C-alpha cells in the first residue's frame with residue numbers, strides 16, 4: 305500500500321509530488337488553462353475579502369449618522385470624504401456588494417471550468433496511456449495480477465484523481481489562500497484581536513487533525529473492501545458458464561455479500577466521524593466568534609475599531625473557518641487521490657519484459673524456417689518447462705507437436721509468437737534470433753488460432769479486421785474486400801450473411817452469442833486476414849462437435865495452405881495429416897520424423913499409446 309494511504313495529507317505529499325512529476329508533461333500541455341484558472345482563483349479570493357466591506361461602510365455610516373443626529377439624514381456623512389449623502393453611500397455600497405458578488409461568482413465559475421477542463425484533459429490522456437501500457441505489459445505481469453484490480457486502476461483510480469482535482473484540491477487551495485488573506489487583513493485592522501482569533505486555530509488543527517486521520521483510516525478500509533468486491537465481480541461475471549455449471553451462485557453471493565457488508569459498516573463509521581468533526585468545528589467557530597464579540601466589543605468602545613470593522617472581523621471568521629470543517633473531506637479525498645496517483649504511476653513505471661532491443665531491426669517477410677536451439681524456458685525460476693529443446697521446421701511445412709499434457713507444447717507456441725523469451729538458447733526464424741527483430745514486425749507474421757478463440761464484443765467485421773496488421777502503416781482499417789475474402793476462406797461468409805445484420809452483427813462478450821464452430825471460423829478469418837507466413841493451431845479443433853469439425857478442418861486447411869504450420873494436437877488423425885511430427889515430453893523432443901516413422905514404427909514404448917488413438 306502506498307505511504308500516502310497510511311497517513312493523512314502529510315503522508316500524501318510524496319505521492320502527490322511523484323504523481324505530478326510523472327504527469328508533468330501532460331500538465332504542462334495545459335499551462336494556459338491552468339494559468340487562467342490561477343488568475344481566476346486569486347481574483348475570487350480578493351473579491352471574497354472585499355465582500356464584507358460595503359456592509360462595514362454602511363454600518364459605520366449609519367452608526368455615525370444615528371449617533372450624531374437622527375435628523376441629519378441627507379446631510380454630509382462624516383469621515384467618508386467624497387460621499388455627500390448617506391443615501392448615496394447606501395446606494396453605492398449596495399451596488400458594490402452586488403458587483404463584488406457577481407464578479408466573484410464569475411471568477412469562481414471561470415476557475416472551476418478552467419481547472420476541471422485542464423484536469424480532465426490531462427487525465428483522459430493519462431488513462432489512454434495507461435490502457436495502452438497495460439496492453440503492452442508482459443503475460444507474466446498479467447498472470448500475477450487480478451484483472452479486477454487493473455480495471456479499477458484504469459477507471460476508478462483515474463476517476464478519483466479527476467474528482468479530487470475539482471472537488472478537493474481547488475476548494476482546498478482556495479480556502480487556504482482565503483484564510484491567509486483574511487488573516488493578513490485582520491492583522492492590519494487590529495493585531496491584538498487577530499491574536500485572539502489565532503489562539504483558537506491550533507485547537508482546531510489538533511481536533512481536526514486527529515479526527516481526519518481516523519476518518520482516512522476508516523475510508524481506506526472501505527476502499528480495500530470495495531477493491532475486493534470489484535475483483536470478485538469481474539472474475540465471476542467473466543466466467544458465467546463456470547459459475548452456473550458449478551452452481552456457485554449462492555456461494556459467490558455470500559462472499560460478495562460479506563465484502564459488501566464490510567464496505568457498508570466502514571462507510572457508516574466514516575460518515576459518523578465526519579459528521580462529528582463538522583459539529584466540533586461549528587462549536588469552535590462559535591467559540592472564536594464569542595471571543596471576538598467580547599474582545600471586539602471592548603475594542604470598539606475603546607475606539608480602536610469601528611463597528612463596521614468588527615463586522616468584517618466576524619464575517620471573515622465565519623467565512624474562513626466554515627470551510628475548514630470540510631478539511632477532513634478534502635484531505636481524505638486528496639489522500640485517496642494520492643494513493644490512486646501512486647497506483648497509476650506504479651503501473652506506468654512497470655516496464656514490459658518483452659521489448660524491442662536497442663539493436664532490433666524490422667523483420668523482412670519471413671520464409672518460415674523455424675529453429676529452436678537449446679531452448680531452456682520456465683514460468684518459475686528453477687522449474688524449467690523446456691529443457692534444452694532443439695527442433696528445426698523447414699519453411700512451408702505442416703508440423704504436428706504431440707505429447708502428453710503439460711509437456712510444453714503451448715509453451716513452444718508462446719516462444720514462437722514471442723509472448724515470452726527463452727531463459728537460455730535461441731528461437732530463430734529464417735536464421736534470425738527473434739530478439740534481434742522488432743516485436744511488431746515479428747508478431748505480425750505469426751497467426752494463431754487457439755482452442756477457445758476469444759472474440760471481442762464488437763461487430764463481426766471489426767473482429768475479423770482485428771487480425772489485419774496495420775497494412776497502410778497509419779492505422780487505417782483494412783478494406784471490406786479483404787474482410788470478405790478472409791471470411792470466405794474461413795467458410796464463415798455464408799452464415800455471417802444469413803445473420804440479420806450480416807457483418808454488422810454485434811457479437812456478445814467473448815463471442816457468447818455464436819456457436820463454437822461459428823466462433824472458430826471467425827477466429828480463422830481473423831488469422832487469415834493476417835496473411836502470415838507462419839500459422840500456429842493450438843488445439844484449434846478440440847471441443848467441436850463432429851458436424852462442425854469437418855467444416856472447421858477444411859477452413860484450417862485453406863488457412864494454412866503454403867504456410868509454415870505448427871499444429872498442437874492430441875488428435876492422432878490431425879497429427880497424421882502433418883508432414884512432420886515432433887513428439888515432446890518433459891520439455892524435450894523425444895521423437896521426430898514423418899507420422900509413419902513416429903506412430904507406426906515406435907521404438908519407445910511410450911509412443912505406443914500414440915498409435916492407439918489420442919495422446920494423453
Ligand SMILES: Nc1ncnc2c1ncn2[C@@H]1O[C@H](COP(=O)(O)OP(=O)(O)OP(=O)(O)O)[C@@H](O)[C@H]1O
Nearest residue numbers: 447683684689707708709710711712713714715716
Ligand atoms: N502461465 C503459466 N504459468 C505457470 N506455469 C505454466 C503456465 N503455462 C503453463 N504452465 C506450466 O508449464 C507446463 C507446460 O505447459 P504447456 O501449456 O506448455 O503444456 P502443453 O504440452 O501445451 O499441455 P496441454 O497439452 O495440456 O496443453 C505445465 O506444467 C504447466 O502447468
